[in-house]
């Protein structure tokens with residue numbers, strides 16, 4: 001079976017106080033820390049890279065769930081492996097030719113490979129990566145256009161989650177974008193078990209309550 005993983009998106013945190021923000025989220029019950037790595041090219045925004053992951057790693061043993069919104073993910077494998085990243089989720093849109101090599105390298109560097117897809121990308125595109133000899137261990141279904149926090153959840157994406165869950169009962173399926181108390185039930189009942197949430201957690205008066213509510217919803 002699949003277990004719930006609640007992953008606050010550190011994109012909504014105070015980057016100037018990343019270590020204490022991470023500790024705060026873990027104290028509030030977070031399972032993973034979702035780290036949005038953007039290159040200003042695959043998406044129109046620029047965030048953090050391996051040096052920041054390396055710095056954060058010195059302050060926490062937590063699972064660092066890295067989401068690579070970059071055009072050349074292969075260039076990030078070695079630096080992120082060294083930095084202490086836990087999960088390495090690349091986008092299928094930029095990895096059409098070399099995904100087998102990419103997955104192998106991610107594993108070789110001790111990270112867990114995942115594949116993400118943008119709202120406009122059909123779910124069929126990730127099937128070969130799950131059925132391969134070296135499979136991805138998680139699929140991230142984007143529920144907003146990648147690039148920014150605080151956008152509106154796209155319920156139409158739940159069809160992708162349902163199709164994946166029907167085919168792969170024990171696969172980790174992550175949803176990212178616009179998740180919070182008002183959207184979690186739709187995502188959980190479609191079959192998502194890894195829940196990324198930025199603005200709904202960091203913007204809440206009681207983040208711990210939001211985290212536990214979302215975990216309960218996945219378990220139901």
Ligand code: DX5
Pocket residue numbers: 009011012034036067144145146147148149150151176177178179196197198199200
């Ligand atoms: C968007 C990022 C998300 C984002 C989620 O490109 O991948 O992880 O931070 O933020 P919210 O939960 O506010 O939509």
Ligand code: ZN
Pocket residue numbers: 009034035036067176196
């Ligand atoms: Zn993300």
